[in-house]
Amino acid sequence: MFILVNLKAYPCDPVEVAEAARDVAEESGVRIAVSPQAAHIERVAETGVETWAQHVSPNDHGSYTGSTLAEAVADAGAEGTLLNHSENRLKLADIDASLDAAERAGLETCVCGNNPEQIGAVAALGPDSVAVEPPELIGGDVSVSTADPDIVVDAVDAAGAVDESVDVYCGAGVSTGDDVLAAQDLGATGILLASGVAKAADPRAALKDLVAGL
Amino acid sequence: MFILVNLKAYPCDPVEVAEAARDVAEESGVRIAVSPQAAHIERVAETGVETWAQHVSPNDHGSYTGSTLAEAVADAGAEGTLLNHSENRLKLADIDASLDAAERAGLETCVCGNNPEQIGAVAALGPDSVAVEPPELIGGDVSVSTADPDIVVDAVDAAGAVDESVDVYCGAGVSTGDDVLAAQDLGATGILLASGVAKAADPRAALKDLVAGL
Amino acid sequence: MFILVNLKAYPCDPVEVAEAARDVAEESGVRIAVSPQAAHIERVAETGVETWAQHVSPNDHGSYTGSTLAEAVADAGAEGTLLNHSENRLKLADIDASLDAAERAGLETCVCGNNPEQIGAVAALGPDSVAVEPPELIGGDVSVSTADPDIVVDAVDAAGAVDESVDVYCGAGVSTGDDVLAAQDLGATGILLASGVAKAADPRAALKDLVAGL
């Protein structure tokens, strides 16, 4: 299982979370990455943790003021990027072009979608992975195992029908180690989570709990 | 073959084109539809021609000022709608929701994409048809048969791999009857065109030429 | 006072509201307009009521699929247009260009903003009128006279400081005749309302109440 901790625009200390994630990954052998604000990528990457961008723009080098250039985040230390998160929905053509940009910059990619149809659609664009974010689970306290788990199963099927090599992550409804195991049982090979770690009183303890059963 | 004439925001008389399309469709037996500005749907539909919207918004009834409500265009006489035209690119989640809105309102749907990967993606969302708009052919004088025709073949394959029931139209590079036949030979079951009819000195003659070989 | 009834994407019968607005305007001498979906402009205008678009796009004639061309809504019968409604926020440069488009098509313009600073900003772009939409009043049951009325006074001042010829309308918190009088007392020369008429069991009675005190 791959655990990707999205720091969004939360008021946490990105370096504190990054160091905890680095240590827990080393101790447990579980792959863990942290996705901070673009302006914090450099300091997060310097901790040694695997670092992801939260977004990259579809453009190449050029006259694109205010863009998030794939090469710039890679240069600052990012190894992957989220795309089309439910808080940052993109035009289909821009997902396509951002995937090209990420590939050009050597970034691993994970494209989000909020139902199995959208997961099938983004899988067709050739990302490394996709993350299904069931709307009823986003930002809530309902775990993926108690809410309708079929959406994860259906997302795995939808992605597999289009491209068998695409990993499917569970993008909501995960905050405990039991949720991680539930997601794994449903066919997910990774999870995206945010507040469960970023807003935790003790991020290190939260991360240890997440990997405890793996 | 289905011929869909997109009037965009061209300064043509939509009723003149509609009447010509209606007559040529009746005379030739070829299915022809006209897609005017939303404000002109009612007068175009009243000619008896098959009428399409150029876009519908993802929303349902409600507080959505300035939206293009699917039920409103259907009520005015539209029988179908384009979505995600290259001049009106949509967020992936909005294509998904606009397809739901169109279905709710009883509208046939055609979602555009500009390469085979995007065609595979939109086919996964369950539209009635998709239209591939090869960038090198949009708005130009190059016919689909002289430009790289593989993009149409690849789009047909990409859509078919995802959903065999989805029709694939050729969305650029068609302005003559020969181009229509070329598109048909490449596997397209319809064509989208705009200036070839809307900007023609004699739209009726242009339409007659388009269907001449069918 | 000018009363502009925005039908948004509500499931009301636009012609029924239009006929009521036409009759109440004639009987009372109060200026009343109706703003329906673009696809319904023609049938609303045919009732004889003053008809407004809910939005026009910044573009001129040309290759703009899915746009709402100012000339098309004018041609269908619109005499004015809203712009930048809180449900349809526009880029600053697009407000500027849409105002040019509306002027080109002979449409009267009303640009919305949700605080006095934004009202000052849009007044600087040269519209015929502006409408302040206090966020705490949008879509609610709180009347403009019981909520903080200073925002309307401040909006009138902000617009006047930039351009004294710009009318200022009250864009929220109006559902009764008393609210209309309260808005007038605060310096507004018109009101925008929606659900108070569009969702009323008896739109005609609602309109009569609105103009009763004028």
Add this chain to the structure above:
Amino acid sequence: MFILVNLKAYPCDPVEVAEAARDVAEESGVRIAVSPQAAHIERVAETGVETWAQHVSPNDHGSYTGSTLAEAVADAGAEGTLLNHSENRLKLADIDASLDAAERAGLETCVCGNNPEQIGAVAALGPDSVAVEPPELIGGDVSVSTADPDIVVDAVDAAGAVDESVDVYCGAGVSTGDDVLAAQDLGATGILLASGVAKAADPRAALKDLVAGL
């Protein structure tokens, strides 16, 4: 005069330009800032040069994946931010909210607009400075002194009519020291430039030339 060097998404070395700008600012006493990609703010700021963001999002801390949080760029070392650059046009309401976000984070602000009307509009939102980007001068070789200089004069007047404390910068048509002097003569108190430095074979020499006449 304030010289703000926008690195856009150019393939330059941001640290090389930053060090040159820092040195030329120190030697000449002219205020010079550099605006890199968000992911490069930290390394640029560490050179000691005044550093600006190219954009900040309208949101506060919270669930805003992919946003450019004002606090994050400030924390990384930015002292100011551009907003609404012609390559990154914003909704009016978002300019307003991004100005609030920048102020909250202690960032100086410069909002762009491409004609005197838009400059008046953005000045009404209370930024520290505005930059007029005459469309005919953007990215071109035409200097502000040879193209129609009235647009800069009119922008200075438009901003002053709304808020006398707002600085007006010239956002296009400047690539040489003579252009800087011409902008100053027209009433600008600063200039925005990009390729003239970022794409120069010798950025240090380009910067020296820009400040030579001041």
